[in-house]
Amino acid sequence: MKIASFNINGIKARLPRLKEWLEETRPAVACLQEIKTQDEGFPAAEFEEIGYHAIWHGQKAFNGVAIVADGQAPVEMKRGLGIDGPKEGEGEQARYLEADVNGVRICNLYLPNGNPQPGPKFDYKLAWMKLLRERMLELLAAEQPTVVLGDFNVIPEDKDVYAVKAMEDDALMQPESRDAYKRLLGDGWTDAIDTLNPRGGVWTYWDYQAGAWQKDHGFRIDHLLLSPQAADRLVAAGVDKEYRGREKASDHAPVWVELRD
C-alpha cells in the first residue's frame, strides 16, 4: 500500500501535473497540501475521472488540505486541531485532516511555516506543534497502523539541508522547531525517509528562486511518520524528484512510503 504526500502549491494551477503524477505512480492514498481553494472550488470530479475519491478542507486563497484514495472514499475521522490562526479573529486555518483508508489511519498536515522568527507566526508554529504532539500521543495509544504525513516545515537536522548557513535564521531549522520534531520521534514515531537514508542529502523542496532546482539547492521538510504498527510494515520510502523538474511544477516534490499489505 503506497501512501504519498504532495504539497502542490495551488490545486487549480497544478491540476494537470497532479493528475499526471497520480496516474503514473498510482498511490493508494495521496495527501495534498496548499490546495489554496475554498471548499466549493475543489475539483472533485477531476479526481473521480481517474478513479480517485477525495475529501478536503479548504479556505480562501491559502493553506488547505485534501486526501484522495484509489477506488474508495477516505473515511474522515478528524478535521482541524482546534487552534486559531495568528491574526485576530481569523479562526482556524485549514491545515489538518484525518481519515481511515484500508484500516490505516492517515493524518494529513500542513504545519505553519513560522517565518519571520521571532514573532507571532513563529509562536503559532510552536503552539501548533504542541497540539500536534498531543494528538499524535492519542493516536499512538490507539495502536492502529497510522501514518502522519505532510509538509512539516521543519528541517530536522543539518544533513537535511543543502547549506546550513543559507537557512540558519529560518523558522524551518530553529532549535525550537527541531526540538519539537525530535520530541515526536522520541514518543515512538519513525521518520520513514530518514530511517532508509540515514546519511541525509534527500530533498523534498527546491525554491523557485535563484536557480535552486538547477543547482540542487534543496532541503527536506515533507515527512512521513509511522506508528510502530505501521513501521512494522515499512517496505520502502522515497521522493518522486523528477516531478519537480517538469513544466509548471510545484516547488515541492511528492514523497511516499510503501507499507506491506
Added chain:
DNA sequence: ATGCCCAGGACGCCTGGA
C-alpha cells in the same frame, strides 16, 4: 546585503510562501 519566483485575489500591486 538583498532579491531572485510563484499562486491567488482585493488584481496592474498586494500577501504569503520557505
